[in-house]
Amino acid sequence: MEKTAKKPDKTAFFLPAFPGTSIEVFSMSDGQPPKLRGYAALYNVFSEDLGGYRTRIAPGAFDRVVPGSDVRLLVNHDSNLLLGRTASGTLSLTLEDKGLYFQGQPPLTDFAAHYVEAIRRGDMSGCSFSCDINTDLDEWDWTGDVPVRTINQITALYDVGPVTVPAFSQTDVAAYALEAARTAFDAAQVALEAARAVEREAEARRARRARALFLSVSLGL
Numbered sequence: 001m002e003k004t005a006k007k008p009d010k011t012a013f014f015l016p017a018f019p020g021t022s023i024e025v026f027s028m029s030d031g032q033p034p035k036l037r038g039y040a041a042l043y044n045v046f047s048e049d050l051g052g053y054r055t056r057i058a059p060g061a062f063d064r065v066v067p068g069s070d071v072r073l074l075v076n077h078d079s080n081l082l083l084g085r086t087a088s089g090t091l092s093l094t095l096e097d098k099g100l101y102f103q104g105q106p107p108l109t110d111f112a113a114h115y116v117e118a119i120r121r122g123d124m125s126g127c128s129f130s131c132d133i134n135t136d137l138d139e140w141d142w143t144g145d146v147p148v149r150t151i152n153q154i155t156a157l158y159d160v161g162p163v164t165v166p167a168f169s170q171t172d173v174a175a176y177a178l179e180a181a182r183t184a185f186d187a188a189q190v191a192l193e194a195a196r197a198v199e200r201e202a203e204a205r206r207a208r209r210a211r212a213l214f215l216s217v218s219l220g221l
Contacts, residue, residue, distance in 0.1 A: 036162075037101070041129060056151070057099070057150075129160040133155065134153040
């Protein structure tokens with residue numbers, strides 16, 4: 001029986017902190033509450049190894065979901081650590097040439113002040129986001145030592161924000177994506193080889209008919 005990839009129960013992807021993503025604290029003027037800003041994702045930047053493959057995000061991947069009707073600014077993707085929200089106007093998202101840019105206004109609470117200080121000190125410096133991906137539009141490059149997945153379309157964006165450890169937190173989803181893509185690639189290779197075999201057989205039949213016709217003409221049959 002042909003082995004097929006098992007789809008995980010959770011469909012949301014928690015994308016890692018890609019190299020170059022950043023978050024910082026800033027204030028518009030002295031005495032104003034601190035704000036947060038940075039890049040949650042960068043285009044055409046390779047992730048670290050995510051368990052057998054690397055990922056990059058193509059320009060335009062966020063076009064369907066930004067600015068977003070209800071995206072949250074979370075710490076470590078934890079809904080209990082809410083620092084802002086697009087629905088309340090305390091988080092804004094912008095698509096720039098280099099990637100997904102955000103600005104957030106944390107609440108004036110003790111817990112928010114804790115994370116603002118951690119970001120200010122550089123204890124938290126990378127960003128991540130969670131989303132749904134149209135995997136049918138993914139492109140896979142198998143030519144290198146490590147397969148590369150290019151994400152072309154994100155269909156839902158749930159949160160952005162700083163992360164303590166920039167790691168891919170859903171290894172089952174990562175494994176499923178790799179296995180499903182490999183299965184599809186192998187099936188395509190089998191189909192391609194079958195098509196080539198059919199073409200070779202057709203070419204052989206044409207050659208045999210051409211030889212038979214030549215002999216018939218040569219012998220005057």
